[in-house]
Amino acid sequence: MPANIPAVVFIGGGPRTAGVLERIAANRSELFTGPLDIHVVEPHVPGSGRIWRYDQHPGLLLNSTAADVTMFTDGSVECLGPAVPGPGLAEWAAGVVDGSITDVPDFPQLLWEQLRQLNGASFPTRQLQSQYLEWFFRRAAKSLGRSVTVHRTTAVGIRPGNAASGFHVVELANGRTLRADILVNALGHTDSRPDAASATWSGFARRHGGFHAAPGYTTDVDYSPIAPGQDVIVSGMGLAFVDLLVLLTEGRGGRFEETSDGGLRYVASGREPRLWAGSRRGVPYHSKISATLRGEAPGRLRFFTAAAVEALLERHGELDFRRDLWPLIAKEAGYGYYRELLTGSPARAAMDWDEFAARYTALDWYSARREELVAAAVPDSALHLDLERLDRPLEGRRFTDRQDVQDAVAGYIEHDLALRDSPEHPETLALFLALLHVYMEVGRVVPPERLNARSQQAVHGWWHGFFSFVDSGPPPHRLRQMLALHRAGLLQFLGPNLEISTDEADGTFRASSPQFPGTLAATAFIEARLPGTSVARSLNPALESLHRSGLGTEQQLLTADGIHSTGKLLVTSRHQLVDAQGQPQATVFAVGPGTSGWGAGAFARPGTNAAPFRENDALARAILSVARGLTAEPSAALSTAPAVVGKN
Template sequence: MNATHPAPDTASVVIVGAGPRGTGFLERLAANLPELYGDRPLEVHLVDPYPPGGGRIWRAGQSPLLWMNSMAEDVTMFTDETVELAGPVRPGPTLAEWAGLDGQTFPGRRTQGAYLRWVYERAVRALGPAVTVREHRTRVLRVGGPREGRQRVWLEGRAEPLTADLVVLALGHLDAEPDDEQRELTAFAARHGLVHLPPAFTADCDLSALAPGEPVIVRGFGLAFIDLMVLLTEGRGGRHDDSGTYHPSGREPVLYVGSRRGVPYHSKIGYGWQGERPPLPRFFGPAAVGKLLGSAAPPDFRRDVWPLIAKELGFAHYHRLFTAHPGRTAMAWSDFEEKYAAAGPGGPESAALVAAAVPDPADRLDLEALDHPLDGVRYPSGDALQEGLRAYIGQDLARRHDPEHSADLAVFLGLLSAYGQLPGLGDPGPWWHGFFSYLASGPPGPRLRQLLALSEAGVVRFLGADLVVECDEDAGEFRAGGASVPGEWTRARALVEARLPEPSLERTRSPLLRALHRDGAAATGTGLLRVDPGDGRVLDRAGRPHPRRFALGPHTTARAAGAFTRPRTGGPAFRQNDASARAALTLLRDLARHPVGA
């Protein structure tokens, strides 16, 4: 474990990050090794402060109250025949099959961490006797070396660098330094003795400063809020009973939560797929992406890409409605499909067709209304807002667990399909990722039922949409209000930003990424590391791929739809891992045949 240099005739790879993405790359490396590299000796270094497999997010050392946001049957680390890849398919068990779980349950994160550790150990065994794997429980500080020569990888706490023929960055989600707004809020809190928790991983936050019974303003209504909610209620001794009632411990603060939309992410869908699947992709597939890439000007996401995605989602929705619920339509599917294909994306012709073919407006897909559920909705008081949002959440739960609304599941499949096409177009920006998460990556239904119980118990209070947080210097307090109850403000001595830090190569707390950026690695305007969409090689500011540096995961422009892949959905992350592994092994094979000096 302590060696820093391989033997002179041994090729060497450094994988930075040994969580799910690093483990996935290792699995593809093992799968492709016999074909592309044979039984030549190879040394693989995995560098991560956290144990391999689970990494930071899925480590064993976290609260057992924290769940996955996916059902056990919807999580796999293994390829199947639906994945388009050049390497061999190596099937394996889903999380449910491996752990012997009911597929419809939402496992704890510790259970997922154990599954990932098993996958990692299986991948290491599959590498064979010619491959030596060395683990380093530390961080990488920087990578140097010539483009055409061996790379030098400096580790925290070690004087001598590792030397490697190539480096793979699989860093996962990263911490970031606060932006200007967060620094101002922190300074305000320090001046007045307040509590301000900036964007961070909720499971890693010290929540002890949030006092029992005291109001806490929470900005953010996504998955980070759900973790916060659990840790500050059940985590402080409260209890949910079987009747749906919450019994407080008396140690909970009062959470006043709001966001841009003012509502939580949509519940996970609580039923499986039955019958014919929509034939996806249809309007946003490789041909459409190729046309966009061939245009004279770089495509703009909202102008050029989003209309095609919206048409794809509409196709998935109506295909399901016509084929599974034909009694709620007024036209033959073949006629609708022909006219829908001919209509312009999102134009009046398409709207008129849908109005004629789908009598009930509730059966029509309105993406704008979905994205802004409280637009124009005003409540006369805060108490009326509480009642209104409890009704909204209850209706969402009912719909997402009712197969009569299975067109929602078809839209989910459409979102996955669209996400799989995007890496070739570069980073679509934060709006798309937020919209996708809101519709497709929400919390388990039981969590929203707990949220309703906490609202009834007065432990959670809703602030509504278009949340504004201000610093009141005279009063020495934070105050928050929104559009849902005009003129009503909530005051508190604590503010929590319930969201992950935005990716930023300039503000990241990863010294490795900061150094790469200083040395010429390209970044998008939204702070992501630019990579070649084909094989994940890191691009410089001139657009040149680095021959010996690869990057995969959420800090790159080729990030995938979620942390894990649902079985039999094509798995874009698997495709990316496979392409990168094959490119890496091809490089190593060519270097073995034609050595190049360091």
């Protein structure tokens, strides 16, 4: 390669890298018109990567409808680069079917059937999503000319190159090396060594011949040791739990059938285990919503705004999530909820919306006057928005026995479906949209360095979990399937605040809840959740190398209890990696769920000013700005062996 061509190396080639590549192409004419040498290191097919790869069970679905998925930065995104329109997943599928989109591979018949049946309201398979993501990556790479080389291998190490030039060397599993004048860590979700509790449980299972699955990616866990009919304790009732149900029921030959009364029945294969599921809340994530808004259309946020946050900063200097931000978020959520209720379902209201809105605006969310206003405007107390009860629906409830728990959780699921999979309650959609809008806005208007440590934990912990519980749940038919499995005796509920212990005498795991008497014993235990982020315990060799060398470090928060590590890779607001000495690295970037940045996800709903698209644009512009100022050394691979280019 000629000299002075900056070499950019992306470690990880999933949808986040694809989005940044598209933004590099969109911003290139403004910021850097010279040649680039871009390398993408990804052992799986680029675009989909590991998490969204085609090689998954065909029953695994997205928890978003096709209309709510796009990879394109549209005009709603507040960024410096230009919007480049393109088809979301639903439009892409339609274009493939009608022949207007032709740059796709020869799909198997199963995918053609899915493409033909897909509409905006469908919940696509992950297999189908993989093809959209891979198409987008190819399109983004093509827009960069011949600049992009894909290496279908793994990055196993990162070390400094020439100290004077400041580049880094990326070591690959195939024995080759790459020079990186600019390095971008975009690994997405990765595995970690189990924490102390999980490691102890795994050791217990090995000693006693039992089974334990530590937190992991459900589709990558081997569940074959679990025998038909075996009792299995499951901790976690989120999206990983939904995937687990698919793999251990339909994945073992069972099927669901519609009944004559419109219900659902599970026909077992006889190979299924019996699952006993519990969690902190004791209930599954809320279902996605099928209602449509009837009332006044949502507008811009009114309370959780940049101006409001700036005023709080001027008043306090440092922000506290619970004291300062959450009341604004709650008030914003309530405004959207009650606007739809009063304007879209006026028969349920006893007050005109304009009067309600004027009075509501002047009141704090946590005030008696606000509660009195709601009581006067909405006579049915069951329709009053209680965010604390929404978060912990079984809090404080005492159960007399295990059957009481079964009835409570099954009743909760049925009620959730009645609210969210029905045209009669569009206020649930208004709440969903308000929380989504706020969630996307947090990273834009809240400077993370101005949050106290406790609040940074709250944002990445409780707030993300609450949002996911309410807004990021499964398709409604998944909850119907849970009820069918429950009726078939293959899914039982353990209740809230699940506690796990072990009994060395008989080699069993024990599950209990402080809210009802008794325990359940089983020789198998599954932790149905993703691994917690931990750079220090990472099983990814590139992350391990970053941490070991001190080039990267975990985010540390000083709290009243001492120093707490979030486990996330510490980055600046510009996504620059911060080293062990606290110094930002001008040419090393990191982005994605394993970093301390705000943004979440790699794709999003169209028209929502989505945080990942804003981040992608800012990162692309930073990369181009650095490239413009570099006088790079020759950017060929340092190995004398020829480079290997991965082909889709």
